[in-house]
Amino acid sequence: MEARFSQGLQLPTWTNPKKIAGKPVSSLHFIQKNVEQRLHQIPISCHLLTRIRKFCRPLVLKVSRSSENSPASVLKSGTFPSLFDESKILRSKSEEIEPYLNGRCIFLVGMMGSGKTTVGEVLSEALGYSFCDCDTLIEEAVGGRTVAEIFKLHGECFFRDNETEVLKKLSSEHRLVISTGGGAVVRPVNWKHMQKGISVWLDVPLEALARRITAIGTDSRPLLHHESGDPYLKTMKRLTALFEERGEAYANANVRVSLENIAAKLGLDDDVCNITPTVIAIEVLLQLENLLKN
Numbered sequence: 480m481e482a483r484f485s486q487g488l489q490l491p492t493w494t495n496p497k498k499i500a501g502k503p504v505s506s507l508h509f510i511q512k513n514v515e516q517r518l519h520q521i522p523i524s525c526h527l528l529t530r531i532r533k534f535c536r537p538l539v540l541k542v543s544r545s546s547e548n549s550p551a552s553v554l555k556s557g558t559f560p561s562l563f564d565e566s567k568i569l570r571s572k573s574e575e576i577e578p579y580l581n582g583r584c585i586f587l588v589g590m591m592g593s594g595k596t597t598v599g600e601v602l603s604e605a606l607g608y609s610f611c612d613c614d615t616l617i618e619e620a621v622g623g624r625t626v627a628e629i630f631k632l633h634g635e636c637f638f639r640d641n642e643t644e645v646l647k648k649l650s651s652e653h654r655l656v657i658s659t660g661g662g663a664v665v666r667p668v669n670w671k672h673m674q675k676g677i678s679v680w681l682d683v684p685l686e687a688l689a690r691r692i693t694a695i696g697t698d699s700r701p702l703l704h705h706e707s708g709d710p711y712l713k714t715m716k717r718l719t720a721l722f723e724e725r726g727e728a729y730a731n732a733n734v735r736v737s738l739e740n741i742a743a744k745l746g747l748d749d750d751v752c753n754i755t756p757t758v759i760a761i762e763v764l765l766q767l768e769n770l771l772k773n
Contacts, residue, residue, distance in 0.1 A: 565757040573605035579771040582653040584676030595658040603656035646672040664728035680732035689715040
């Protein structure tokens with residue numbers, strides 16, 4: 480018998496993530512909403528802890544530093560200076576934007592391989608938010624099976640039902656950056672849950688996605704076909720078909736972050752491969768600024 484997801488998912492109360500940002504997962508503490516504000520350690524099973532440690536890996540940011548004697552350039556919407564300190568700008572912009580968020584969750588949507596997890600971790604660290612990956616929560620709730628195994632054993636519909644349940648639970652939380660699955664946008668009910676926060680579409684050219692996914696391998700991508708032939712061409716063909724199905728749904732997001740636009744600001748023409756996660760996170764904050772302040 481298949482275990483129901485709703486019985487397996489337990490979400491913590493993310494009351495004050497600023498006090499836990501940057502600490503090892505094994506020592507995470509969560510502050511309860513009571514007068515005493517007592518600190519309690521949440522018990523984590525050995526199996527779950529191992530997977531969380533693997534999932535919440537340390538961040539390694541690539542930083543292009545400006546002169547030690549000159550202040551970091553102020554990044555304006557629509558332009559990127561040729562030399563700037565990414566980490567300083569990210570920190571400054573996140574401190575500026577965070578009060579306008581009012582604790583609302585940020586849902587990252589986009590195609591598989593678009594960098595939602597990597598950018599989400601950088602963004603959450605900068606904002607003092609906590610980070611969640613929907614696929615990882617589903618895997619834990621279904622006995623630690625991978626997404627590919629869940630698709631094979633139970634089918635896509637079972638996975639999508641669990642995905643909706645995850646989004647429903649996460650939508651009632653605060654101060655989270657959430658990486659969603661590539662197909663989460665196809666169900667209207669999922670948008671109903673994500674509308675409680677702010678949705679951000681990471682729009683990456685399909686050619687760049689195909690190169691990235693092909694280089695890593697498609698074994699963990701259950702929606703990619705495995706026929707014989709050139710891996711890049713197969714991946715590109717399937718991604719094109721998926722985008723035709725989902726493109727309009729992605730456009731429902733509150734904010735669109737285009738890597739092609741970022742590349743143009745940086746003077747990289749159409750080359751998006753060398754854009755760092757930190758720069759993408761800065762662009763997310765700039766677009767959020769336009770949304771929230773206007």
